[in-house]
Amino acid sequence: MLRCTAKVLALLRVSEPAIGQACEQDWYAHLIRIDRRKCLLVTHAGTLFSVFMPNVTAAGLRPIGPPVVSAIQAALQAEHLPIDTLGELDPWQVAVAKTADRRILGTINDLAFTTEHLIATTGGLARCDINALHHGLHRTINSITGYIPPIDLLTASHQGQL
Template sequence: MQPAGEFSSWHANLLRIDRRKCVLFTHDKTLYSFFVAGLTKPHFENIREFFRQNLFKSLVAETLPQKHIEIFLDDIREIEIAKTNNRSVLGSMNDLTFQLKYRIAYEGGLLNTDITKLIHDLNRIPMSAIEEIYSIYELRKLLETRLGLTCIQTHQAIRIGQYLKRLKEADNNER
């Protein structure tokens, strides 16, 4: 999915979990992801609106300020659906899919899984394909940059990411 605005593009991956159709949506630049289970034919017929509604729910659950959510949703008013061309994002989505399926199985299936908590946790898995350590911090940073703001959480995430990068470099130098 490719919106025309600043927030680049999204990937959608159709999954089957517990005999239900599910979709994992992932933002290319930030790897921010949200998961929706139990899709039916009407959902697919109106996938653009379905995407926007579930993105809104996901951003609200992340307790993002309303101004941030409005800016994000305004930027994705028009969505084009096209084939993917970003192997890095697909690799990250494969990892997220593995994490998601494991967590759902661990919880005892989709019916026993708190999807909101699952999405919250998915966006706090360290991802090496982005500058920040967690996709939620990368998303916040993108929104704050657009608004010309800074956030303590963003700066903390940068410091954690820099620390982990230095540890990795030190480990490589020892070898």
């Protein structure tokens, strides 16, 4: 399930989001503006593994499943992880729902601030290396995960240690 902030729901023109219990397998999507461009930050609830999608458009996100799943799989491959590390991701079966966990929302706001800062220090969105940005985000610690970086949580779960 892709849990979207109100800004993402408005961009997608979703009038009746899906209803379901929040779980650690959910993904959260947050719309941020950087250099006057719409960007999407997508974060896995259980691990905080995040994917930044720059220069998104409403038309390019309808339906939202294919571009988001493609970005997630590309980020996993860039980290040398199988594309099913976080479970089977079917781009045509993505249900869009409202956000459900305030802790995750707070963390996403922190990640958005970190993303904006990292992009600004590289000279802006046009000069930013998205793979390097992902590399940094995947190694950012947060209290919600017990200060374990997302990449370490993924690696441990992939190796069956969690």
